Amino acid sequence: GAGVSQSPSNKVTEKGKDVELRCDPISGHTALYWYRQSLGQGLEFLIYFQGNSAPDKSGLPSDRFSAERTGGSVSTLTIQRTQQEDSAVYLCASSLDRDGTYEQYFGPGTRLTVT
């Protein structure tokens, strides 16, 4: 079946603009995760959803970042008033169950460049 998809694959934006990143998880996966990966760095956890709810949003780096998930499926990550330090690859992953032993399946990522 289809894997995790993300759009856009690349986004170049000017500093101060808002951007919206989209993630389509694997059908039936209840848990959805957002990560950020800067060049040469590990994965920085941002937020996860169990169904439509995000139990803890403290992983988001600032209040310019927000995320939502509707219908237990598609999720969007919004960054307002982008800054150059927001430049990174934003990865989305989904799994069958957050608390189980199921692995996370990653999407191809969105490469965000803030100029």
Add this chain to the structure above:
Amino acid sequence: GQNIDQPTEMTATEGAIVQINCTYQTSGFNGLFWYQQHAGEAPTFLSYNVLDGLEEKGRFSSFLSRSKGYSYLLLKELQMKDSASYLCAVRVPNSGNTPLVFGKGTRLSVIA
């Protein structure tokens, strides 16, 4: 806090065996994952260990010692396509906002 340590870079020869180590200090433990990530691509799942011992899957094996907070990924008969970053990740139960803690990854270069 949670801490996952891996070497930053390793180089090995095609056809050889390489062992990538991972040590962790976390507030809890509910399994350890290894992921492979080729440059410019998303991580893909390689292995999962929750009990002590060795899990073998083809050319790849993963070992876990919970008492030592230690794991390794063993790659045999190295191929050029194995050049990638290898990420160690620990599942930490009841950890609040981050159920899976990732190390920074080990960049493996396979040379002829």
